Amino acid sequence: MPEQTADSGTSAANREAFERRGLRQGGPATPGLPDTTVKVLGRVWSAPLVVGPLSAPARPGGELAVVRAAGAAQLPCVVGAFAERTFAELGSATEVPPWLRTYAFREHATERQLTERAEDAGFGAVLLALGGLDDLRLKRAAAPANLPAQGPLSDVRSLLDARADWADVDRLRAATALPLLVVGVRNAADARRALDSGADGVVVTSLDALPGIAESVGGRCRVLLSGGVRRGADVLTAVADGADAVFAGRPVLHGLRAGGRAGVAEVLDALVRELGDAMTFTGTATVADIGPGPVRTGPRPADPAPPPVTRPLRRAELHASVSDPVLDTMTFLNEITTRYPEAISFAPGRPYDGFFDSEQIFTHLRRYLNHLEEQGSSPQQVRTAMYQYGPTAGLIREIIADSLRADENIDVPAESIVVTVGAQEAMLLVLRALITGPDDVLLVSSPCYVGITGAARLLDIAVTPVEEREDGVSCADLEAAIRNERARGRRPRAFYVVPDHSNPSGTTMGPQARAELLELAARHGILILEDSPYRLVSPGPPLPTLKSQDRAHTVVHLGSFSKTVFPGARVGFVVADQPVVDASGRTGLLADDLAKIKSMVTVNTSSLSQAAVAGTLLAAGGKVSELNSAASAYYGDAMRATLRELATHLPTERREALGVRWNEPTGGFFLTLRVPFRADNAALIRSAQDFGVIWTPMTYFHPGGGGLHGIRLSTSYLTPAQISEGVARLVRFIESETARGPSARDLSARDLSARDSAPREGT
Template identity: 40%
Template sequence: MMDDRSQLSAMNFLNEVSGVFPSAISLASGRPNDRFFDKLDPEVLVNALRVYERHSTGCHRSGQGWSDLLQYGRTAGIISEFVAQQVRSDEGVPAKADRILITSGCQEALAICLPALCPEPADVLLVCNPTYVGVTGAAKAAKVAIAALSNSGPSVADAIEAAVQDLRRNGRRARAIYLIPDFDNPTGRVLGAVARRDILQVCARHRLVVLEDNPYGLFRYEGDAVPPMAALDQVGSVIYLSTFSKTLSPALRVGAAILPDTIFGDAGVCQALWDDLVQRKSFVTINTSQITQAIVAGLLIEQRASLRGWIRPALDWYRANRDVMLRQLDSVFSPLSDPIRWNRPSGGFFLALDLPFRFGADDVDECARRDNVIVMPMSFFALDDSQDCRVRLAFSAVTPEQIRTSVTGLGRYIERRLGGKLPGLTGGLARG
């Protein structure tokens, strides 16, 4: 198991490995693919600014002109109505503009929400195990205590109930839970509609706020979409976290925290939380860049408030990459399907690979040095040692040929660790 220090430095570690072994193919990075950034060339970006400016000045006498965009702006943001339209259209979230706080990416939303929801030393944030390192890092930076849900129970809702009771016996209180219900990072898991409703019932009973993070929700490759928890929420328990990092570009640094109308039926509590979040943001970043907000709004205006058409080429690419990875995994590892298993994610950027041995930081180094592939140990995302024999494989930022080559390289590494031959490796090359 990684200690707190090594868990928090996981990203730095992987960046260093990539620098030390520049020829190694990285399956560790869950970035959007660079090939789609050509759609955002300088002319497109400038045009988006002009579209927003024309719309703003046309709708309001005191619209956002060039000089206004270059000035300090409203802490809560200037494009909430556009974001509300987009999440209503694309994700079915009943968002209202006056409850949307525009943030500098979803990471800032986490950084300000966690201490606001867990202000007392006895307050605890619940997380799945494993979970996104950004939320554990933000919690630790804000000195918010974390408790991992047990993986041994029959459901997430049961795990939440058990965690709440266990904390209560120890004089502590669960105040919030962080979830990625669609194509979870790092596991690729999806929570079904029944599971989501069960979770909402437990959270309503214990007045537990759900932070629903949905960076990958639009990247579904197969099957029917499951309504976001924010769309199923009937009591005001869900704060919906949105970002344009995967759909448009990470460099824009535009995200949002979308509050419900009430918090557990109390509009006053919701207003107080809103005021607290806005004040906290004013102390952190003052306001999200108005230039990048205007670019996002201009693109949304041009796309008629939906990004489904915009992301279609990327969606098709990521689906094809997932399929290439699944075929190559099957080609290399199918003879060992009992000790080596993997899931088939129905969307997102990742899948999880189970191994019959521990895989940690030293193994990342050896695999990169000898087999020219970098993978992400699942232990980097875990709060105990339960994930030590798993790795996360990301297929979004690489080409199909890189996927085939890197999975073959991983096969060679695993072959050495197992001390035998993998039938799927022939003459150093995998079939398929």
């Protein structure tokens, strides 16, 4: 992706300046919509907007998505010199010529070659920023496509001069026939110097300095503003102060992160629409009509009054769970990802959103509304179903029950289902219902998903881990744990397990182990909490769920549509068909009691979210597996690609010498590595900072301690190119960390070969 040109300080100063300005209402608007089009550098745009520059990388495929969205909006987009796509590919993706943002390279021939490639690709302009490299957000670049004979770069600054000055502007002007814009012009003297260098435009980074600079050039070159633009009213204000156009960077970045190309298109459409609204308000029919009259400027705000003295809360007075490391794990990972945005991340275990289309949401909603009408609901009843709270247990239980029968051979009545806010709420409800006192215990297959241990911690529930073996959890080990807890005077209530492609280890429980687990649970009178979100996003036919084979009502099935249908909807469910007898002898279902608890937690699950999921299920005839066939193939390819890259970079002899092993899941999102050093948070920081690759320490997933030498890799959210480069970076990190010697690691290759090779830490 392109790099950002205006630093955060400049943007903040411009935001303060925009807030001091306002718009004056003009006279009656002329008939028809305002004309937002402009002509800049000989080309007509739909609005006085240039898309970007943006920080990189925002998301997989983001570079091309922004260029295409900008072109569709009839706006130019700024492409960085370190783009991962070729200029020819980016230029051919849009009818509106992109602009090149370049730098002062130490090798002057590189500047010339870059501009020549941009010219050949039909670019419309070239930008060069004066000053130092403080604004360069992109430090590493994975094989920039347009630099001559360059592979992946660990620090792009090594190719650049520390500062760009007027000599660089003069040299660039001589090297290209493209229109040249000088970025970072601060005053009238800079603007006149840019004109003397033959610049076709200047980019001003201060809104307060803009009117004086525009007046000094007197129309002899184009004047653009960079930094702080968030709304259409800001665009009108900048034009009124003398700008011919403005750069839109941060709003576009937010749109890209939220919705890919569609998100960028939505942001650009909103900016142009808001500009038209501002023009209507001020009575200006065309952009050329915008003058200083519509803008009023207020005084600078007074320094704020000192805040009142606040007595801080003491953490010791809060629930002990807020100090538990398990609740910090996701926060820490998010912090690392934000701190090193250029790193390739194997951490997020979420679906690849290239399979989701924003327009599908409306199709799914309409399908469900039609279903309600087909079932005989009146318009009033349909409206109530969508706008009101709805039943606590859920609106779409019948549809989910039909889907479970069609896809999973789970035949349960709809009354045994409670629709939840993701599977996470389902865990909380089940634990709250089952665990009644300090002697009740939750058993978990370890390593295990942090959500279940986090929920247990919030509820002060004791957790006993049952460590997995090479092929997953052993029923013999589970039975030993049950007997041991009872010998201590405690009551094991339930056992939590992810039977299919588990998070984090990636293991899958075999058919015999499933049968043994069901028999053991019935014999010992404990419940199995089956959580299996990765079954229907994995290639090949899955093994039967535990619930589909449950004849003794020992399995509580936790379900989620976050990995399959619609992650943002946050819709999950729990199948709890266990009979519950009260003191009077009346029998109900465990689901009824879970609904009572839910009524005090979230009241109900969003009706709108349920409708979107239900419409999807109806359209697929309940067959989530068929709906996800393409996604399953993609995730399977991603897993196999990761395993191939590991085997290529670490062949058998090399991995044995290093003491590295990994398992080979056939599906799901995760695999695990065992390494000969402590794979803790400190190592993760070194990996992100020095090698540009992020992963998850396995220590997060061991409630009883352990996993110090384990790394979890998530393969679901990465492209093949990112997997290839990411594994190469990971291997360089592992080799470097291993070479640091005994002080940096506490297991040798010999020690590792003598230990068990449980998949939780890599095989």
